Amino acid sequence: SEVQHPESTEAAPITQTEDLAGMPRVLSRQNLQERSKHLLLHLPPHPVFTLFARILEVNRPSMKERDIINFVRSVAERSGWWYRIDPQGNILIRKPGTELNHAQCICLQAHLDMVIAADSKEDIVDGVNAYVDRGWLRAKGTTLGADNGIGLATALSLLLDQSIQGPLEALFTVNEEAGMSGARNLQPNWMKSKILINLDSEEPNRITAGCAGSFAKRLTWIPEREETTTHIISTATAATSEAKLFNHLGIRISNLTGGHSGLMIHRNISSAIKGFGQCLSAVLRDVPARIVSLRGGDAQNSIPTSVSAVIALESEQDIESLQDVFHSTLELLRIKETGQVDEPMERTWTLDFDRKPQALDQRPLTLTATRKLVRALLQAPHGCYELSPEGHVESSVSLSTAMLGADKNSELELFFKARIHGDEQALELDELISNFGHSQGMNVTLMEKFNRPWTAPSDSVAAQYLRSTHNQLFGREPDFQRVHGGLELGLIAQKYPSLDCVSIGPEIEGAHTTLERLRVESVPPFYEWLKTTIRSMHEDTQRDKIMADWRGKTLSQTLDKIVEHTREKILSRSRTRSESRASADRTVSIPVC
Structure with a gap:
């Protein structure tokens, strides 16, 4: 073993x-x-x-x-x-x-x-x-x-x-x-x-x-994708139509404040995954954007600081509209956080766009599936759920990662980390996450068994x-x-x-x-x-052990132990003296009387 x-x-x-x-x-x-x-x-x-x-x-x-x-x-x-x-x-x-x-x-x-x-x-x-x-x-x-x-x-x-x-x-x-x-x-x-x-x-x-204490759950769902990598547009005469490849745009939100999902969850720090959901939700009001792939979050126990996605769009005008909406929405989120975070550390939020080649093997989600995914990101549990009268966090949930590959059979995976200080709170958050998953038609899996909270003894x-x-x-x-x-x-x-x-x-x-x-x-x-x-x-504890050993022994044996222990202690201290006194005579004579 x-x-x-x-x-x-x-x-x-x-x-x-x-x-x-x-x-x-x-x-x-x-x-x-x-x-x-x-x-x-x-x-x-x-x-x-x-x-x-x-x-x-x-x-x-x-x-x-x-x-x-x-x-x-x-x-x-x-x-x-x-x-x-x-x-x-x-x-x-x-x-x-x-x-x-x-x-x-x-x-x-x-x-x-x-x-x-x-x-x-x-x-x-x-x-x-x-x-x-x-x-x-x-x-x-x-x-x-x-x-x-x-x-x-x-x-x-x-x-x-x-x-x-x-x-x-x-x-x-x-x-x-x-x-x-x-x-x-x-x-x-x-x-x-x-x-x-x-x-x-x-x-x-x-x-x-x-x-x-803590536990973790994973929610999964296989979203529906378009049957082809093209979309249909009308010609100038409107009498005929033609198929055209989607324009693929890479989006990366990064350098958000982030932090430990337990120690900093009460500060209302923006989650990159949630922020992406809010940005794309605003886009979908006017632009038929479709998600191709998504990768958000850095670790299971961190507030997400970055998210990367590929979005399929139908026209150049849609690309420009999406970029404008992402810039304005993310700026509002940044201003909101600045007003809420106590003494925020310096951080420059970053938003990057990257034109991707038109991929014949990457089919985007349907518009309906995209809207459902975005709605799930917005409604997903995340944040502090209960505070004590003294202001200490009693329970919280963090949406730590969100993953969706570009493959046609790829499933969306959402990972949640829950932290609690009592068994009753654990049951409540377990029910909260499970009910959310089932309401979205997702499979719910326990990934990390319940770690019980720990408290040191008062003595x-x-x-x-x-x-x-x-x-x-x-x-x-x-x-x-x-x-x-x-x-x-x-x-x-x-x-x-x-x-x-x-x-x-x-x-x-x-x-x-x-x-x-x-x-x-x-x-x-x-x-x-x-x-x-x-x-x-x-x-x-050395002294206590020797005292325990002395009990029941004769006076002579006890005095011998006292002499031995005291000599060891004095010699030990003498070894730590400065080099200038290192050559001094360290012989210790202890009279027994």
Whole structure:
């Protein structure tokens, strides 16, 4: 049931040279790509950024994580850590404690995959081309993948950090962004840890203690197409008629704001699919336009930022009319969004037209089928459906993708993602989507089983430690709230009911879009907060374990244990002193009296 050594790809040579802040690193900067070296020149010296730069070199879309699995495997092997890879591709790494080998094992969790979205096909390259812009790390024309690459880099950095002397586990899951199949099929009794800290949150100074549940449905319908690729027009004399090929016009709406379909659904951000439906609906009032093909949406859990379509039109005048209507309607939608979105990020909406060759093998939909499809796009559920009295989203639906090929037997496919915080809401949205599909004569299929919402226990030990160390480091309490997005913790908690789980992360904006960005200055304090929390839990659980072992022993045995434990702790602290005092005598004499 376990695969320990999959076929590996060539990995960068790993060294044990000293990194900044005295932490040993496994990645030599000399072995990074030139663009990664250039990127690091503009980032603060920190091991997380070094590892993240290496991760950015690896392609890791959902369900195609082999290269990133091999990278993590190579790090584990060359660092001498125990690891296993399950049949799904999930990786579990286990690193024993050194000085605090009796402490409670703590698990760090992140997912390996990322959403791939691009402004154009030309922007898709090997890895991610990242750059620093006014304090933010961004990518050129694509998603950055800080969700959840920065969590992966942080977990690996902490495994390599020699100042952490207690036992650690790291769980890296696959396919989080397209169904969470990695977490869903996680093996029970695989992890030893009783505490798990997920690193997939996107707001700094916040403990995420709950997330929405979700499910997904697909609606399909085979629309009727014209029998030929021509249309009939009357001649000048009106006494006869002739067949003429349709004019095919390509339309692309792109660069809309978009965003995470859970975290940003309440902002009334325009959907490219809905916008296309509104534009074509306005066209159909005066122009007999027919859809040939349609492709909208970037990912299953994103608000669509783009849509491409081919439309069949009868005349040059119809083409001009369509272009005018699309320009004016889309401008109205843009103005409407600008007035509704809170602090919108800069974005230039784009509308492009492309004259297509007259294709003899591509038959457009009938005018009736086109109108039915457009009506379905306009009426499809999309948006926030219930708010709590405090203004938090309780349930929502996102029309994530819409696909229709040009083949005569191609079916229209609409993909819906629903998010909820309660079972009753799940039933309501399930009925909403199904009833809509049936009313349109569509087949309804459940694509993603119901992931139950997750809430951290009120007495969470992990949350208490995170609160304490945040107050200690930054002088204030962290925020403590749930999110409407999805985390894998709900599924993990089903397999490990007694596991104490929470989630934290640095500041990320625009996840799942080409506007995704990571605030550079939020990473070092996030890392320090997490490291301090882990060390504090390790020290306390080590002491508690020794105290438990002492019970029932003789006074002499107890005093011997006290001496041993105290000597280990003092020696451990002395190893972290500055180099100027490294040569000092570290012999510790502890009188027993």
